[in-house]
Amino acid sequence: MGSTSSSRVLFFAFVxxxxxxxxxxxxxxxxxxxxxxxxxxRLKLDEESPDCWGSLIQLQSCTGELIMFFLNGExxxxxxxxxxILTISHKCWPDMIDALGFTTEETxxxxxxxxxxxxxxxxxxxxxxxxxxxKSLNP
Numbered sequence: 590m591g592s593t594s595s596s597r598v599l600f601f602a603f604v605x606x607x608x609x610x611x612x613x614x615x616x617x618x619x620x621x622x623x624x625x626x627x628x629x630x631r632l633k634l635d636e637e638s639p640d641c642w643g644s645l646i647q648l649q650s651c652t653g654e655l656i657m658f659f660l661n662g663e664x665x666x667x668x669x670x671x672x673x674i675l676t677i678s679h680k681c682w683p684d685m686i687d688a689l690g691f692t693t694e695e696t697x698x699x700x701x702x703x704x705x706x707x708x709x710x711x712x713x714x715x716x717x718x719x720x721x722x723x724k725s726l727n728p
Contacts, residue, residue, distance in 0.1 A: 641681035647673035648689070658702075659695060671703035 651670035658666055666674075677685050678700050686696040 641677065644673040644676040644681065645685070648677060655691075655699065658699075666699075666702060666706070668706070671706050674699050674703045 647669055651667065651673060654666055654670055674686065678696070682688075686699065687693055691699070
């Protein structure tokens with residue numbers, strides 16, 4: 590009786606092991622080169638794309654600055670944070686900032702602030718003529 594019981598256990602162990610091997614066998618997924626390159630482009634992993642993923646990681650490290658920007662009205666977002674915001678929103682994934690939890694309005698404020706900080710042109714100066722109408726001048 591002991592040998593029958595141990596043979597059953599051995600048989601079930603063998604069947605279980607074989608079924609695990611068959612389930613664990615990976616099959617080769619054959620994606621054409623066009624599909625792979627399309628995926629690389631969409632994920633911005635090709636050589637021609639800007640450093641989207643690096644900018645996303647940089648943006649993660651700027652979270653504290655961005656929250657303080659909106660909570661306290663501090664207007665000092667660092668250049669690296671602005672560079673990450675502009676890279677992501679203008680060159681990578683335009684809707685990504687919204688997807689990170691910021692509202693559309695907050696995203697527009699961040700992009701506007703960083704666009705202004707990134708603009709190398711001198712600030713405009715308003716001049717009033719004799720009649721009182723103002724004209725914008727660029728020095």
